[in-house]
Structures are given as C-alpha cells and as structure tokens.
Amino acid sequence: MSSDDRDDEEPHEQRTSELLGAALGGAARRVGLDPAENASTQKVVWSAMGGWRGVFESVLPSLAFVILFTVKPEPLILSLGVSVGLAAVFTVVRLAQKSPPSAALGGLIAAGAAAALALWTGRGADNFVPGLITNAVYGTAFLVSALIGWSLIGIAAGFLMGEATAWRADKRKRRAFRLLGIAWAALFFARLAVQLPLYLTDQVTALGTLKLIMGLPLFAPLIAVTWLVVRALYPRESPQTTASRS
Incomplete structure (x- = not known):
C-alpha cells in the first residue's frame, strides 16, 4: 500500500470516528454520562440506570414473564402478554411525560418483537433471542474496536471532551x-x-433468572469503573488553576 493510500484512509477513519463519536457521545450525554460535567459517581450510575423508573422498566417485564411462565407455562400468550403489557404501560407513561419518543418506544418494540418470535415458534425461550443477539453484537463491537485501536469508549469520550481522536496519540x-x-x-x-x-x-x-442477575447488577459496577477511569484521564481543572491561567 502506498503512502498516498494510507493518507487517504486516515482522514476517512477520522471522519467515521467523528460521526460515531457524535452518536455515542450524544447517547451517553442523554443518560447523564458526560465526563465534562461535575457529578458524583453514584449520581452518574443512577442516571445511567434511568433511576427507579429505569430499574422498573428493565426488570419488571422480564420478571413477570419468568414468574408467570414458571407457574403456568401454557398458554404462552399469558406470560408474554403481561410482559409486553407492562412495557406498554411504561411507554405510555414516558410519552405522557414527554420523554423522547425513541426512548419511550424502544423498549416496547424490543419486547413486542421478542414476544412475537416466541409466539411464532411456540417456545418460551425464544423470548430471549433478541437479548442473546444484542450481547453477541455489542460484545463483538467493543472487542474488535478495542483491539484495532479505535475503542468505542475512547471515541465517545473524545467527542464529549472535545478532543476528537487526539486521545489515540496519548499512550x-x-x-x-x-x-x-x-x-x-x-x-x-x-x-x-x-x-x-x-x-x-x-x-x-x-x-x-440469570438474565436479570447478569443485567443491572453487573452493568452498574462497570459503568462506575468506566466513569472513574475517564474522569481520571480527564481531570477537571480547579477554579484557582483556571484563574491563574487567565
């Protein structure tokens, strides 16, 4: 490969990372994960989880399905219907409170698609297929991006901290x-x-049951660790330091 070809690829990679950084950074900012903001780790983790409403939205539909399916596996539509019904109630509440439509409808669409697949196949286990696919896709994306030197977390942090891809020059x-x-x-x-x-x-x-156990209980500590590491990499300047420079 010639040097001209490499020079052409580098700007292309930077443009791609900028677009991806804007998307990831925007999503992180919407859930309260902005390293530029002065917030406690506890507040950041709680915000990322969506507070009590986020916890209920994440846990109750799946918990209802598991309990009802265990007690009464047939008809399958009963446990699936209650699970989707709870997701619909949460969606209506979000819309009534004028939450962003994408955030309000995303969970309902995912629950509806999973339930439709389970009803179509007649297997209760298929209600968890979207989650399995999501884990495979996210795991691959995080791993590959990290190994090739374009960590998704770095891309998002670079966008949020206003340094774009400059972090790649810092070992x-x-x-x-x-x-x-x-x-x-x-x-x-x-x-x-x-x-x-x-x-x-x-x-x-x-x-x-294990989906619930490996959900928020594992998500929250890793969010906390990520937040602490990023804040350590981008320490906030004290007012005295800022004043001395001006």
Whole structure:
C-alpha cells in the first residue's frame, strides 16, 4: 500500500470516528454520562440506570414473564402478554411525560418483537433471542474496536471532551480505553456464555433468572469503573488553576 493510500484512509477513519463519536457521545450525554460535567459517581450510575423508573422498566417485564411462565407455562400468550403489557404501560407513561419518543418506544418494540418470535415458534425461550443477539453484537463491537485501536469508549469520550481522536496519540489514554473496551466485551460475552446453553436446552426459568442477575447488577459496577477511569484521564481543572491561567 502506498503512502498516498494510507493518507487517504486516515482522514476517512477520522471522519467515521467523528460521526460515531457524535452518536455515542450524544447517547451517553442523554443518560447523564458526560465526563465534562461535575457529578458524583453514584449520581452518574443512577442516571445511567434511568433511576427507579429505569430499574422498573428493565426488570419488571422480564420478571413477570419468568414468574408467570414458571407457574403456568401454557398458554404462552399469558406470560408474554403481561410482559409486553407492562412495557406498554411504561411507554405510555414516558410519552405522557414527554420523554423522547425513541426512548419511550424502544423498549416496547424490543419486547413486542421478542414476544412475537416466541409466539411464532411456540417456545418460551425464544423470548430471549433478541437479548442473546444484542450481547453477541455489542460484545463483538467493543472487542474488535478495542483491539484495532479505535475503542468505542475512547471515541465517545473524545467527542464529549472535545478532543476528537487526539486521545489515540496519548499512550496512557489509548491503553485505558482499550482495557475498558475489553472489559465491556467480557461482560457481554459472559452473559452470552452463561445464557446461550440455557437457551439451547430450553431452561426458560433459569435463563430468565440469570438474565436479570447478569443485567443491572453487573452493568452498574462497570459503568462506575468506566466513569472513574475517564474522569481520571480527564481531570477537571480547579477554579484557582483556571484563574491563574487567565
């Protein structure tokens, strides 16, 4: 490959990372994950989880499905209907409170698609297929991006902190973002490794239970670690330091 070809590829990679950074950074900012803001770790984690409403929205539909399916597997539409119904109620509440439509409808569409697949196949375990696919896709994306030196976390942090792709020239930041990317990939692949065998053996109750256990309880600590690392890489200047420079 000639030097001209490499020069052409580098701007293309930067443009792609800028677009991806804007998307990831915007999403992070909407859920309260902005390293530029002065917020406590506890507040950031709670905001990323969506507060009590976010916890209920994440847990109750799946919990209702698991309980009802365990008590009464047939008809399948009963447990699926209650699960989707709860997701619909949460969606209506969000829309009534004028939350962004994408945030309000995303969970309902995912729940509806999963339920439709389970009804079509007649297998309760298929209600968890979208989650398995999501873990596989996210895990692959985080791992590959980290290994090739374009960590998704670094791209998002670079956008939020206004340095674009300059972090790639900093060995300390590049290494930290690579390790964070691998850690997030490990979380998604761990979920897949535990849940996929249960899906293949049709152990619906165990699958649903472990999905809940490996959900927010593992997500929250990793969010906290990510936040602390990024804040350490981008320390906020004290008012005295800023004044002395002006």
